[in-house]
Amino acid sequence: MEVLMSVVIGLLFTIGTYLLLTRTLLRIILGTSLLSHGAHLLLITMAGLKTGAPPILNEGVTEYVDPLPQALILTSIVISFGVTSFFLVLAYRAYKELGTDDMDRLRGNDHE
Amino acid sequence: MSFLHYVIILPFIFVLLVPFLYKYFNKIHTGWFILTLPIGLFSLLMSYLPTISDGQIIKHDIGWIPSLDIHFSVYLDGLGLLFSLLITGIGSLVVLYSVYYLSKESEKLNTFYTYLLLFMGAMLGVVLSDNIIVLYLFWELTSISSFLLIAYWYKREKSRYGAQKSMLITVFGGLAMLAGFILMYIMSDTFSIREMISQIDTMSTQSLFVPAMLLILLGAFTKSAQFPFHIWLPDAMEAPTPVSAYLHSATMVKAGLYLVARFSPIFAGQGEWFWLVTGFGIVTLFWGSFNAVRQTDLKSILAFSTVSQLGMIMSLLGIGSLSVLANPTENAYFYAVATTAAIFHLINHATFKGALFMMVGIVDHETGTRDIRKLGGLMSLMPITFTIALIGTFSMAGLPPFNGFLSKEMFFTGVKNVTQAEFFNLQTWGILIPVLAWIASIFTFVYSMMIVFKTFTGKHQPEKLQKKAHEAPFGMLIPPIILVSLVIVFGIFPNILTETILLPTVTSILPSVLDGYGVVSEISHWHGWNLELFMTIGVIAIGTLLYLTMKKWKSIYKLFPDRFSFNRFYDRTLVRMEKNSNWIMRKHMTGYTRDYLVYIFSFIIMVLGYVLIKYTTFIWPAEQFLAPIQTYEWILAISTVLAAAAILKASSRLTAIILIGVVGYMVSLFFVIFRAPDLALTQLVVETISVALFLLCFYHLPELRREMRNIRFRITNLLISIGVGVIITFIALSVQGVNGLESISRYFVENSYKKAGGDNIVNVILVDFRGFDTMLEIIVLGIASLGVYSLIKLRLEGRDSIHENK
Numbered sequence: 001m002e003v004l005m006s007v008v009i010g011l012l013f014t015i016g017t018y019l020l021l022t023r024t025l026l027r028i029i030l031g032t033s034l035l036s037h038g039a040h041l042l043l044i045t046m047a048g049l050k051t052g053a054p055p056i057l058n059e060g061v062t063e064y065v066d067p068l069p070q071a072l073i074l075t076s077i078v079i080s081f082g083v084t085s086f087f088l089v090l091a092y093r094a095y096k097e098l099g100t101d102d103m104d105r106l107r108g109n110d111h112e
Numbered sequence: 113m114s115f116l117h118y119v120i121i122l123p124f125i126f127v128l129l130v131p132f133l134y135k136y137f138n139k140i141h142t143g144w145f146i147l148t149l150p151i152g153l154f155s156l157l158m159s160y161l162p163t164i165s166d167g168q169i170i171k172h173d174i175g176w177i178p179s180l181d182i183h184f185s186v187y188l189d190g191l192g193l194l195f196s197l198l199i200t201g202i203g204s205l206v207v208l209y210s211v212y213y214l215s216k217e218s219e220k221l222n223t224f225y226t227y228l229l230l231f232m233g234a235m236l237g238v239v240l241s242d243n244i245i246v247l248y249l250f251w252e253l254t255s256i257s258s259f260l261l262i263a264y265w266y267k268r269e270k271s272r273y274g275a276q277k278s279m280l281i282t283v284f285g286g287l288a289m290l291a292g293f294i295l296m297y298i299m300s301d302t303f304s305i306r307e308m309i310s311q312i313d314t315m316s317t318q319s320l321f322v323p324a325m326l327l328i329l330l331g332a333f334t335k336s337a338q339f340p341f342h343i344w345l346p347d348a349m350e351a352p353t354p355v356s357a358y359l360h361s362a363t364m365v366k367a368g369l370y371l372v373a374r375f376s377p378i379f380a381g382q383g384e385w386f387w388l389v390t391g392f393g394i395v396t397l398f399w400g401s402f403n404a405v406r407q408t409d410l411k412s413i414l415a416f417s418t419v420s421q422l423g424m425i426m427s428l429l430g431i432g433s434l435s436v437l438a439n440p441t442e443n444a445y446f447y448a449v450a451t452t453a454a455i456f457h458l459i460n461h462a463t464f465k466g467a468l469f470m471m472v473g474i475v476d477h478e479t480g481t482r483d484i485r486k487l488g489g490l491m492s493l494m495p496i497t498f499t500i501a502l503i504g505t506f507s508m509a510g511l512p513p514f515n516g517f518l519s520k521e522m523f524f525t526g527v528k529n530v531t532q533a534e535f536f537n538l539q540t541w542g543i544l545i546p547v548l549a550w551i552a553s554i555f556t557f558v559y560s561m562m563i564v565f566k567t568f569t570g571k572h573q574p575e576k577l578q579k580k581a582h583e584a585p586f587g588m589l590i591p592p593i594i595l596v597s598l599v600i601v602f603g604i605f606p607n608i609l610t611e612t613i614l615l616p617t618v619t620s621i622l623p624s625v626l627d628g629y630g631v632v633s634e635i636s637h638w639h640g641w642n643l644e645l646f647m648t649i650g651v652i653a654i655g656t657l658l659y660l661t662m663k664k665w666k667s668i669y670k671l672f673p674d675r676f677s678f679n680r681f682y683d684r685t686l687v688r689m690e691k692n693s694n695w696i697m698r699k700h701m702t703g704y705t706r707d708y709l710v711y712i713f714s715f716i717i718m719v720l721g722y723v724l725i726k727y728t729t730f731i732w733p734a735e736q737f738l739a740p741i742q743t744y745e746w747i748l749a750i751s752t753v754l755a756a757a758a759i760l761k762a763s764s765r766l767t768a769i770i771l772i773g774v775v776g777y778m779v780s781l782f783f784v785i786f787r788a789p790d791l792a793l794t795q796l797v798v799e800t801i802s803v804a805l806f807l808l809c810f811y812h813l814p815e816l817r818r819e820m821r822n823i824r825f826r827i828t829n830l831l832i833s834i835g836v837g838v839i840i841t842f843i844a845l846s847v848q849g850v851n852g853l854e855s856i857s858r859y860f861v862e863n864s865y866k867k868a869g870g871d872n873i874v875n876v877i878l879v880d881f882r883g884f885d886t887m888l889e890i891i892v893l894g895i896a897s898l899g900v901y902s903l904i905k906l907r908l909e910g911r912d913s914i915h916e917n918k
Contacts, residue, residue: 001740002733002844004745004746004749005844007749008752009840009841010837010840011837012753012775012837013837014834014837015756015759016756017832017836018830022829025813027759030759033775033802034772041782042843044788045848048739049786050739050785050786050787055787055788055861055873056871056872057871057872058871068857068860068877070788071874071882074878075878075886077798078893079893082896085805085900086896089809089904090899092809092812096812101813101814107703
């Protein structure tokens, strides 16, 4: 399972990076989303998969999966949501003000 | 803190006072206040003279950065005292002169004296420091203050050009010198010159010894304007004349000589040292005097003359270093006479050249030009200035009874003695040294005559002068009169210098040779009809002839076209460097976000890939530790990847947004499988809101376009993306390979209920164990939402206000 997940994570990173390198704002934002998905899966895979019960204390259960990565990912999900929404509004505003969502045209004038 | 530390620090303290003096006492010329400092320091330093003449040495240490072996240690021996007396003595005269030269109505006196005092302090620091790092610090400070002083009239383009040139060349040399100093430290494990001298034997055999010598010499040669680095000095003449007299003739340019003298105890006796110092010195002597003759600007003549005289002193220091090898020891004086001559001439040069610079400044000030083609016949109009010029130039030309005659005779003795040396191939090549020296002396004679006779005799041409020529105010004449009086005094009674300052100075340059006293003999005027005298007579005869027939042979200067001059080379190099760095900058700083991301990702791939390969951290995970895979998990994984890949091909906004939603929901399904209920729930909620938000925003955003890129561009992007993916995959796999590290989460499992009273361990971690993190996370969200709000809101308000303004 971990090997399969590693490959999935790698592919998510590949696609996310490729999207980041394009010049449409929209694709770049989607790319960042994919990158954070990849990172979350990487974190949870690192701790080892399906090694115990869900981390909710129960009578008679001794083995739980590692709760620490889950706490980290939970934080990260929320943060990346905040970043994505900010990014979205920024793109929206930039388009409204400047009339383009093309990164090449957003770079300003040549040599000031 | 000893008195000597205050000698260095006081000028810097005075710098702080200058603005107040300038502002609140503007009725009085600021120079009068400044004048007290160098005079005071000079008299205080004079009080050390008997002690130093006695052969004693004064040393004081203050730890500055002891952990790095950097101490602010001052060291006063003959050499240091001689230079500090020059700095403060000439400094006093120059400040006095500047009071009359710079008008308090039209010039910015506060900046002038700030820079001048900075220089004075820095220069004293150079000659009194024993720690080479401290010495380097002050050394660069002299370069900077020289830069500021040359650019004092910064509105003139030539001033800025000259300032930049001097800065680039001297700082380049300074950096080389620093590298040399560091090599010295590596060899000797100390920054103290004293301690280095005590371990010459172990140092001179090391392989770094010669590179260190070369680098240090580079510093000395650039500072002392030795050929071919001399080009900055003539351009530095754009500075106000007091500055030229002070920095660019009497003191700063002699810092290179000081450095050579200071390091002589370490390097003397090395063939490379002798040939470089003497060779560059002799060539500079010749080239400087040869070029001085073609100049028409009085200050340019003096600049090339300074270059030439510096070369002469440099070569004498080189010749003097032979005395270390002389055997038997009583023979040492045979070569040490050159060192004595060097120091003697250093003093003499400061006196006559200082006077000449001041004289030129007076001529410039009173007539409005320094061009010898326009000047002439000033003798009757400016008799005192003429007398100063006469004494100064005759001394420079080496005529009796002035001090220049004596040091030139000693110079001839020195170069004559070289031909009899039996080491370093001197038997064959040594003869070149006296020949070049003699030819250079002839040209020295010619330009000396030019200075005095072209300016003061011949036909007066008042129509070419901007001002009506008249004698300068008395105060302006005092400093050069003092200097030419010294020229005469030293010329007639040279022996007031020998025991007092020459002997201790030569002792500090050649300590191993001159341990026993009495090797510096009396300087006398008459040695009988010897070779030196005939050389001088030859110089005068041929020099006079050349001066009179100058028109006929001046065309030889046309043999050296400007196109191949060092100045052109410097200018071209500068332009080319600017062009190239601009080109490199433009080449990679494109302004495209994509390019910067490419740099970042390539760097990630290279660094992480290097670590993975180099430290073979990659281990294939062992089968028994891996979780089994169910069929539905395969389906889940494949559909996640497919959904993500489809985003690349999506041609409409809606498709792309739905696909990103699909990936998000798949991820939350993964969380379910991986026993993370909280994550799954959160991911579901967040994904739903995100998709809604995407849809909301993209309603306003334009339709997706196809990426119009050429194929090479796409392949680069693809390669980099695959690189990142592969690296991440390998990292994920390597983590699995490393089993056996205990997780720290056992603590949370055990204490979740005990300490925090919660069953859901993840929640307990978030709100209890790591509560602060969560609080900060909420703050981040708050900031993001504020940002979102203001981005939407501000736009509308901004538009409104713009419309209202219209």
